[in-house]
Amino acid sequence: xxxxxxxxxxxxxxxxxxxxxxxxxxxxxxxxxxxxxxxxxxxxxxxxxxxxxxxxxxxxxxxxxxxxxxxxxxxxxxxxxxxxxxxxxxxxxxxxxxxxxxxxxxxxxxxxxxxxxxxxxxxxxxxxxxxxxxxxxxxxxxxxxxxxxxxxxxxxxxxxxxxxxxxxxxxxxxxxxxxxxxxxxxxxxxxxxxxxxxxxxxxxxxxxxxxxxxxxxxxxxxxxxxxxxxxxxxxxxxxxxxxxxxxxxxxxxxxxxxxxxxxxxxxxxxxxxxxxxxxxxxxxxxxxxxxxxxxxxxxxxxxxxxxxxxxxxxxxxxxxxxxxxxxxxxxxxxxxxxxxxxxxx
Numbered sequence: 001x002x003x004x005x006x007x008x009x010x011x012x013x014x015x016x017x018x019x020x021x022x023x024x025x026x027x028x029x030x031x032x033x034x035x036x037x038x039x040x041x042x043x044x045x046x047x048x049x050x051x052x053x054x055x056x057x058x059x060x061x062x063x064x065x066x067x068x069x070x071x072x073x074x075x076x077x078x079x080x081x082x083x084x085x086x087x088x089x090x091x092x093x094x095x096x097x098x099x100x101x102x103x104x105x106x107x108x109x110x111x112x113x114x115x116x117x118x119x120x121x122x123x124x125x126x127x128x129x130x131x132x133x134x135x136x137x138x139x140x141x142x143x144x145x146x147x148x149x150x151x152x153x154x155x156x157x158x159x160x161x162x163x164x165x166x167x168x169x170x171x172x173x174x175x176x177x178x179x180x181x182x183x184x185x186x187x188x189x190x191x192x193x194x195x196x197x198x199x200x201x202x203x204x205x206x207x208x209x210x211x212x213x214x215x216x217x218x219x220x221x222x223x224x225x226x227x228x229x230x231x232x233x234x235x236x237x238x239x240x241x242x243x244x245x246x247x248x249x250x251x252x253x254x255x256x257x258x259x260x261x262x263x264x265x266x267x268x269x270x271x272x273x274x275x276x277x278x279x280x281x282x283x284x285x286x287x288x289x290x291x292x293x294x295x296x297x298x299x300x301x302x303x304x305x306x307x308x309x310x311x312x313x314x315x316x317x318x319x320x321x322x323x324x325x326x327x328x329x330x331x332x333x334x335x336x337x338x339x340x341x342x343x344x345x
Contacts, residue, residue, distance in 0.1 A: 009244060009293060013276040016287040019081050023282055027265075028089065031070060035063040035096075042208045043200060054211055061215035062263035068097045068220060069265030069281050075105040076277045091181075095188045097216075098163050102181035103171060112277055115228065116246035118316075119238040126225060128235070130314045131327060146324070149312050154225070159217025219264075226305045227252050227270040230298055232320050247274035253288070253299045260302075261285075271297045 038060035045052040073079035074090030087101065094101040111124030121128060127148055134142065147153055168186055170179045196205050234250030236242070254268035261268055269284035272294060279287050288294050300308075311321030 009248070009291065010275055012291045013272065013279055013287045016280075016283040016290070017078075017276065017278040019079060019280045020282075021080055021082075024079050024280065027282060028070060031063060031066045035060060035067060038063065039208065039212075042212075043204060046204060046207060050207065053207060057208055057211035058215050061212045061219065062260075064097065064212055064216040065219050065223075066263050066265055067093050068099075068216070069267055071097055071099060071101075071104075072108075072267075073265075073281050075101065075108055078278045078280050091185070095185055095192070098185075098189060098213075099167055100178075100182040100185040102178040103167070103174065106174075106178065107171065112274060113243075115274060116234045116236065116250040117238060117241045118235050118314075119241075126229065128229075128314055130235075130316050131322070132316065134313055134327070151309055155218050155221050156214070159214065159221050162221070163213075163217055223254070223264060223267060226300065226308050227254055227267075229308050229311050229321060230300055230305075231307070231311060232298060233314075235314050235316075235319075244275070247271060248294070248297055250274070251297075253294075253297050254305065255299055255301050257302070 038056055042053050042056040042060060045056055070079060071090055071093035074086040074093065077083055077086045079089065080086050090101045090105075094104070107124040109124075114120035114123065115125065118130065127145065129137070129145055134145065137145070168182070170182050174182070193205065196209075228250060230252050232249075233252075234246050236245075248271050251271040251274040253271055256264065256268050265281040266284040267273065267281065269288045272279060272284045272287050273281075275294075276287070308321075310323040310325075312324050313322050313327060314320075315322050
């Protein structure tokens with residue numbers, strides 16, 4: 001990206017910053033009404049077949065992802081033009097998705113401000129080690145990192161821990177307002193689950209909402225992972241780091257089938273979102289199409305995105321992600337070269 005584009009690219013997204021309250025209200029309706037309707041349908045289907053219940057719940061997981069996108073936009077104050085309304089809807093959708101509004105808003109803001117910055121990792125992001133850090137780390141840390149990067153741990157156990165447990169506790173340095181909001185969210189979640197368990201039964205609740213929670217959690221972690229963990233992503237140390245480059249070169253365009261694009265609230269246009277978080281999700285595609293340079297960012301599809309599962313370490317020399325196997329092969333190659341040199345001498 002040249003200097004001119006870096007200087008003006010974000011300004012070119014400015015016309016799409018203003019939320020359309022009618023569009024936002026319609027999105028809220030076409031997300032929450034189907035979500036609650038499918039939830040009721042899944043419960044009623046328990047008396048027919050659990051396979052049917054499971055199918056309805058998995059479909060409904062897509063709507064819960066869409067609920068989270070609304071929550072996400074509210075945290076950026078980009079869903080409604082009214083700041084207070086964003087907070088109200090953000091808290092409601094946060095309870096539905098098990099996320100405290102104030103806490104996640106703060107950590108996610110830090111993620112946007114530090115994405116791709118090697119010197120400011122650790123808040124609101126996925127654990128990434130460089131090749132040098134991994135090679136120099138003690139054995140226990142290597143094991144921990146390998147476990148963390150295991151697909152089952154990251155995409156199955158990860159959502160359970162991150163969404164069900166981690167979000168229940170306030171982060172270090174949280175202010176009183178944020179702490180109270182976390183307590184309010186936790187109490188609301190417990191009250192709703194308790195009421196549902198009393199009204200329909202705890203087994204029925206788990207049979208219906210369990211698959212919704214797991215499937216939406218897997219999808220959510222996958223989306224966040226794949227949109228930053230692609231081969232030629234962007235990571236630099238503080239002195240070389242650029243917000244614009246981190247947004248455009250370090251965030252992918254995840255080109256999804258239209259139905260999945262709709263369910264995921266256009267979050268596949270992640271490069272546009274990171275470039276300008278004030279753009280509502282329903283205007284991300286339009287902003288992408290309007291700006292020619294944005295059409296040429298790294299584009300991944302459902303098929304090519306699966307390749308990201310092998311990317312585990314950031315190579316600072318090659319400026320790309322590599323796999324554990326690539327590191328191992330490189331190490332073996334170096335040893336063989338040393339041995340060959342020794343024999344020749």
